[in-house]
Amino acid sequence: MKEIKWIFVLFAVAAASCMIGMGIAIGEESLIGFISCVIALVAVMGFGFSAKAKMRRAGKL
Structure with missing residues (x-):
């Protein structure tokens, strides 16, 4: 069984939360929120x- 690389789990959760934030910003019609979430995602x-x-x-992977 492979060892879990927790840093990559953290990156995945952060990226998913940025995508969720983009959806919320669209729903709230917030251009600033959307742009900041896109920048954070990138x-x-x-x-x-x-x-x-x-x-x-x-050589750690």
């Missing part, structure tokens, strides 16, 4: 992919 996904690449280079 940042979280970028950090997640860069962390995965670093771990692969280090």
Whole structure:
């Protein structure tokens, strides 16, 4: 059985919450909220992919 990489679980939960926030912002008709959630989603996904690449280079994946 593979070991759970908790940092990736954290990134996944953060990205999902950004997507939920985008939906809430659309429902509330908040352009600022929507844009901030999109920016946060891009940042979280970028950090997640860069962390995965670093771990692969280090041989931890």
